[in-house]
Amino acid sequence: MTHPPYLHPDYKSTVLRAPSREPVMPRLGPDSVELTSPVFGHQELGVLDEDLTAHHAGEPLGERIIVTGRVLDGAGRPVRGTLVEVWQANAAGRYAHLGDRHPAPLDPNFTGAGRCLTDDDGRYRFVTIKPGAYPWRNHPNAWRPAHIHFSVFGTAFTQRLVTQMYFPGDPLFAHDPIMQSIPDQRDRDRLVSRFDLDTTVPEWALGYQWDIVLGDTPMEA
């Protein structure tokens, strides 16, 4: 099982929010709306949406990075033109969100939200800064490893995926109940990006590669 279960008591918020009944497993007819996906066009996005460092007058503080990879289906085919949305904390580990009370500085030059459409090779690419780790109140001395939130559509509503990308070698992995909710270590590793010198731009930004594989649609499975 790739995905985490709904109920993972170490992550406290699952206790009252996890469905308690088994999901109903219908056989979807070939005309089901869930076997199709909304599509989005370039004209709906801003030209700077994929550069999270370019949304304000000045440059954000922190370590500039490039995050790129391909969105693939279960057969390894590129998923073209699909919408990828990202959001993240700033370099100090603070979100530009009113609900974030972490006493770390906001960065007036960083909002931390971006989006793009994958190209013909299924590739997405964002320029951003490396987010900081941040504390949360799940348990005493709880810290989230640095991560970027990802949202991907795919070609069927059944493939809709929201997940988090992590950075290699983070010492917080073992202490993070959200990452540890994934039962299998091999599957947890799939959320960890890979530092890549070929993606790294000299004198400018470190490069990370991370591919996303969407689940099979029920019709293909």
Next chain:
Amino acid sequence: MTPTAPDLAPTPSQTVGPFFGHALPYAEGPDLVPGWHPDAITIRGRVLDGAGAPIPDALVEIWQADGAGRIPSGAGGLRRDPDGFSGFGRCGTDAAGEYRFRTLKPGAIRPNASDTDASGTDASGADASGAGASGADVAGAGASGTGTSGAGAPYIAVLVFARGLLKPVRTRLYFPQDAAAHGIDPVLAAVPAERRPTLVAVAESDRTYRFDIHLQGERETVFLGI
């Protein structure tokens, strides 16, 4: 640098977390049609936890056919064209756990119908009022495609993301005036009869429907493993 075979196991899901509000919701997300649209309906409801408490940090997404049962195939879910219908909506819940969409009542899906073959005859089949829906109508609508294989009741696909949900819950919203068609709907047929009402919205008025989503507990909404 020999390319290796791709690792095809799916990427695992993680929670949307509490801090998506500055990134995912957008101004037009809840309004699939403009307020002046003659067929506009409102769908609203609350997302509730196992203790019955409203969830103020959930994100609800819907995806649906248009009034004639055609699944939209054009872009426009982020930046609306008032003359088009993208079929996609997104709304974060408010402090009371409430979400709201302004949209069209979908028609039953018409096999092989796409939104590019719109014509006068298609428009006449639009079921915006919903009042005339019956099993016979739905079967008849399928006649232009591959027989009745796609026959079923009109519905809206619903996804809910939230802090504390490590993966989204997936469900469907059906409409109370389509009760006759519910009997021939293949997905409803897979749901135990006593739990089917959790998938049927309640008419609050002529054009307003309530669809509360209970993530857990006595009144837990039926979620689909799709």
